[in-house]
Amino acid sequence: MASSILKSPADTDQNSLVQRLHAASSVVLGNNWAAKHQFDHAVSIAIKGGHDHTGVGRFLVDQQVLSRDQASELEEVIKHQGRFPGYRLRRKIGSGGMGTVFLADHLASSRQVALKTMNARLEEDQDYIGRFHREAKALGKIKHPSIAEILDSGEDKGHCWLAMEFIDGPSLMALLKDYRVLPEAYALRICRQVAEGLGHVWSTAHLVHRDLKPENILVVRNRSAGGDLFPADDVAKLIDFGLVKGEEKDDRLTQTGMTIGTPLYMSPEQVRGEKLDCRSDVYGLGATLFHLLTGFTPFTGTSPGSIMSAHLTEPVPNPGERVPSLSKTTRSLVQMSMAKNAKDRFLNFEAMASAIDECLQECGTKGTGTMRLLRKPLVLNKPQTRKQPPSDRIDKVESGPIEKTGTAALNAPRDKPETPKSSGPDALIKVDAERRTRPPSGDGIPAASAAPPVQPVTPAASEGGKTTTARLERSKVFDEDPHAKLGVGILPWVVLGFAVVGLIVWFLISG
Structure with a gap:
């Protein structure tokens, strides 16, 4: 029945909707957005007619097959579907100021790829288009375990695209959202892999990534690590090399007010639009490492301009101020990577990787195990x-x-509070004073100021020869003073008595 209707010339608009539904079936069913019987039921309703001018996404929402978000994504996939010969789009992975990334199938090899399209605004810049193709060709020759492989690139009817290796794993930003911070040794190992990849790209093609950030570092997780949340053999994959640029000065920063990169991790020379080399990416990787270790970006502000100004003028932050348990070598590593002057940073990524190795050795010697992290x-x-x-x-x-x-x-x-050899008020005062004024043992934590003189307290009551001091100590967790006096005296009862008497008199008078 469906085939006879599709061949009927009298139902052109109706057939158009049915045909578009069949074309969208691979996207809807392939992403498990709906069960097959649900989708088939919607197609049968479309065949009966009455919905010929309705878009595919809206029609499937009306039939309660898709949600509005799924329908919006479906429409975007359909819009781009025919623009990339040899590829079939499955779903949208992400989008940004530079373009949109889709999960796609390479029809000749059946391999899944990440297909990145270019923003229409950038497609009008012929200089950018030319550099895009040159760099895509150069990056296609680069093979490294920590770099997402560039498989193909092209242009069709003015639409540029880049096919990359698809990484089935979370980004570092996704891990930060789940766990707030990452263990020191794990963050160092991941950043070392990225440093090796960037060093290989720089030595091979002299290209600068320019947009290092947790979102652009994906992680291939080891699912057979015995339940370890952060196994040592997780593999980092750096993506978004479609934003790379050579060493030349970025004149577009002053010409159009647009700069490529994320202000939160941008080097000072990149903010100024100066000539860049690999040390700009050293800064970006150092800023990323700061975020992984502390859960905070190095600088914050109310606008991109204020953040970029902080990269230029504010002192390099010490991650140890937020996480005192960090090793001294790791603190120095981050601060040296983020030096304001490029001459004061690591000369190249080989030097940075060597410094990370020293940090990992110190992490091993101080015996830090896997941190117990909570998903929330x-x-x-x-x-x-x-x-x-x-x-x-x-x-x-x-x-x-x-x-x-x-x-x-x-x-x-x-x-437990230290038990003095002698009992009584004097002994308790001495113990409490020593505990309040003794200097802390943690590295990098300022010593607490001396506590005010402690007033004498009554001896602790005994129950079977055991003092109840520990019971009072427990309440300190809840921000209470264990020595505070309870009760407010007899005043409330006096007030209540007057109120009752007044009420009785009022009833007598009114009666």
């Missing part, structure tokens, strides 16, 4: 604490490794 970290930016000078224990919970935060901090065993 129970960490507040400003956790409430006792209104007293911070002790070393509280400082470590607030800015130390993530395994000392959230419920882990509440459930961790607490130090």
Whole structure:
């Protein structure tokens, strides 16, 4: 029945919708957006007629086959479907200021690829188009385990595209959203792989990536690592080399006000539109490492301009101020990578990789194991604490490794108060004073100021020979003063008595 209707010349518009539905079936069913019987039912309704001027996406939404977001994505895939000979688009992976990336099938080899299209605005820039093709050709010759391979590129009817190796894994930004920070050793290993890849690209083609950021570093996860969240053999893959540029000065920064790159990780010389070399990417990789280790970008601002200004003028931040447990060599590595003057950074990526090796050795010697991370970290930016000078224990919970935060901090065993040899008020005062004023042992944590004089307290009550001091100590977690006096005296009862008497008098008078 369907075939006879499709051949009927009297139903051109109706057939158009049915044909478009059949063309969209591979996208809808291939992405598991709907079951086959649901889609077939929608096609049968379209065959009956009455929906000839309706778009495919809207029709499937009306039939409750797709959601509005799925329908929007379907329409975009259909729009681009015929622009890339030899490829069939499956779904949209992502989009940005430079273009859109689709998951596609290479029809000749049945291999899945990431197919990147160019923004229509950029397709009007003939200089950019020419450089795009030159760099795509140069990158196509580069083979490295940490670089997503460029498989093909082309232009059809004014539309440029780039086919890349498809990486089935999350980006570092996705991992940051899940875990807030990454373990020091894991972040260093990933960045070392990226440094090796960038060094290979620079030595082979003298190209600068210009847009290093957690979103552009994907990770091929090792799913057979015995449940380890961050196995040592995860593989980093750097993508988005469609934004690369040679060493020449970026005149477009001053001509059109547009610059390629992300302000959060951009080197000072890139902000100024100067001639770039590999040291600009050293800065970007250092800024990315700072984010992975601390959960924060190096500089923040209310606008891209204010962030770029911070890269030019503000001192290089020390990641150890946010995470005191970081090794000293790692802190130095990040700060040297992000030096304001390119001459003060690592000369090349080989030198940076060697420095990362030293950091990894120090991580091994200090015996840091895999961090216990939560998928939904129970960490507040400003956790409430006792209104007293911070002790070393509280400082470590607030800015130390993530395994000392959230419920882990509440459930961790607490130090029991030292029991003095002599009992009585004087002994308790001495112990409490020593605990408040002793210097912290953590590296990089400022010592707490001396506590004010402690007022004498009554001796702790005994239950079976055991003091109840520990019971009072427990309440400090909840920002309470264990020595505060309870009750507010007899005043509320007096006020309540007057109120009752007044109420009785009022009833008598009104009666």
